[in-house]
Amino acid sequence: MSDPSLVEVSGLYPRTFIVDEARRTLTAIRASIGNDRAASVDLTSGVIAKSIVDSVASRWGLSPTRVINATGVILHTNLGRAPLSEDAANAARRAALGYSDLEYDIETAGRGSRHAHVSSLLSTVTGAQAGIAVNNNAAAALLALSTLAGHGGDVIVSRSEAVEIGGGFRVPDVMAQSGAKLVDVGTTNRTYARDYESAIGPNTAAILKVHRSNFAISGFVHEDPLTDIVAVAKRHNIPLIHDLGSGCLVDMSVYGVKHEPTVQESINAGAHLTLFSGDKLLGGPQAGIVVGEAELVGRVSRHPLARAVRIDKMTLAALNATLRSYVRGVATDELPTLRMMAVTLDELDDVAKQWSLEIESEVSDGRTAIGGGSAPGQTLPTRRLMISAEILAETIAEQMRSHSPPVIGRIEDERFYIDPRTVLPEERGIVTEALASIAKSAKLRES
Template sequence: MNEPLRTLPSIDRLLGHPQVQGLLAQFSREAVVDLARQVVEDARATASQGQPVPSLDTLAQRVARLAEHRWRAGPRRVINATGVVLHTNLGRAPLSADALHAMQEVALGYSDLEMDVEEGERGSRQEHVRYLLCALTGAEDALVVNNNASAVLLGLAALARGKEVIVSRGEAVEIGGGFRIPDVLRQSGATLVEVGTTNRTYLSDYENALTPNTSAILRVHRSNFRLLGFTHEPPLGDLVALGHSKGVPVLHDLGSGCLLDTAAFGLAHEPMPQESIRAGADLVFFSGDKLLGAPQAGIVVGKRSLVRMLARHPLARAVRIDKVSLAGLSATLLHYLKGEAVAKIPIWQMLSRPLEGLHQTAHKWQEAIGPRAQVRKGESTIGGGSLPGETLPTWLVALSAEGVPGGAKELARRLRSHTPPVIARIQEEQVVLDPRTVLPDEEQALLAAVRWALGA
């Protein structure tokens, strides 16, 4: 045996170290032993390549760090100082206080999830949101599943399996995470029929593609990118007229979906499900956790006969929404019905924050941080596959990384390593913080993290 390896502490010695003993008091012995073995084997591998053999204290610290990394409850709350309102990697939309309360109520005990308490009989979980969604969109019926990709997959599986679905070539998009509309169609058992070109598709392209085997026309909103310049696509109403003249339903996948007119907030107009229903779309699909500001959900609204076909399909059971998300969605929809969405839903509070208020907050932060902070103009983005290219003016607090070994990257890393972690952006070798996406009760924690990171 290599002589230095003889000094490598045994598993038993490592388990006897006070730091590891503390882990044994919290977690199962089997799990801690497994971590200790991993740490010792890693040390053995590096030592065999000529690296120094770690001390017992060092190995114990590695076991403790590994346990902290792997065995903490997660996801953790972080402070979003990026200015990206619907940051996909940070969980998209934060929820309203009412939504959180509703979710906690059903999570802590039993609920009437699928119980008609008046009749004492089994009910449907869909009843908790069906009437709210119909009132808000004008649809005949509604169905909610666990996310929008599931909703589209369910719709295509129920209506188009073994048949053809017509999609514009410019709308055969990737919806994120590597999931593409053609792949979703394939998984549903439908056959994709692409028409038109990437930038220009005419009503006649759809009409010429119709066959006795056509089951649906699918319109997909390009919610995560913009197509500009020499472009054309027929209005949804014209597609509906064509489809209905041939007995073919028209499905509209909005991706994000929004119940408020984003143009009123200084942004481009995001298509709204109620507009699609008014245009005659047979089924409309949209998300809960984007511009709706609710928990993750896939929402289907439209013609009752088609919605019921989706509800009866075997896949509906596999993609159904859970009780906690359903409670949060219901509470969020009530905000819209009561006309209080802007006042109570965090993303709408963020999108509607006045520029002067952001300026005041930025200056307040600058004063609290000191001379290494500067206030400057900037832009917030929407994110979450919504309103691509759209920005809102904001005020940023830029932190100088001068004197920090590793510069802005190291300063940003320090902020992320704080508890709670602060997620920021790097611009021009400075770390910038955008007040727009920092919730009011997070400001003191953010300032504490910044002072710690600058002084670490």
């Protein structure tokens, strides 16, 4: 316990934590020796002390750990999807550090609604009559279905839209959880408005349209326009719920990505309720957003389940700031997700070439994925760095992850790549430092 590294860490964590980790580490070393693996175990005191320190930091340090996304996947689900804008992060921090008018009406001194902080903004940017936010889009879907069909009502869904998204989340499962009964229509590749109309009966509570935001069907396919299906719903006085999933507010084609249906298009087509995520193409915090007709949005917000899935004050503040970027017309300038899509190839080439000065490498063409269950199959051109030094790709990846903060790249065809498109401008210098560190280590081994 007298090793300098252990003395230093003892000022950060209680001594009992460090002693416990020291015992675990020594027990593991003894087990290795007992398993005839002593030759592979470094028993020098400095190495053992470092192992203890690393174990303490891993077990008791701050978490989640900040990482640099150099994978070439913009909305990387495992890395937290959309990074927040500076305004959104500051708004969340202000909400966290003190009190706020979360559910307080300053003018009347009475109780207010947390939905008031985003409802008018959502109406402004989408054209909907009203809007609310909950903690994620799966919750939004569950809440909407529970409100409109939770009494055992039938909900009509195209067979091609009873989808599964990440984590095993399936539309049929959430529908069953809500109390609704699924009625699937059409076929996997072709569904018509008349299919929905033929399935309507006395127990029909809603029609659900689900945008296939994480996969695509091509070839001999047909899908009637949303307006035709809305017309069916309105003829029978049945609400239509449109789950957009990734849900964008801008035309993605301006960034070179195939057009994705926007929330505004859904509202203009007549959807009664439109659901979408906050942390995908919107570029904000994790949230599920419900917009649409005021009467239906009001019913959804008053459902008992709404309290169980309500949004917290920090996320609400960040979402408010994100939406204000759209209202002010500066979303592409302020939101990192949209900035990554908009950055030019010339700038990416310059960054990659600057990195190449640090280590034996090559700059080559590549493709950046949108990711996050958004714009399926769509990629953007990029210029990326391939490390060509005589080091195994797995070894380079491990060394980059060992940097502080870790730099997460990508292995393809046994080569390690880093894509500057997904690295925030203020983090490019960190990648430079990590590459320089690897190059220095390689030279020391050679000498």
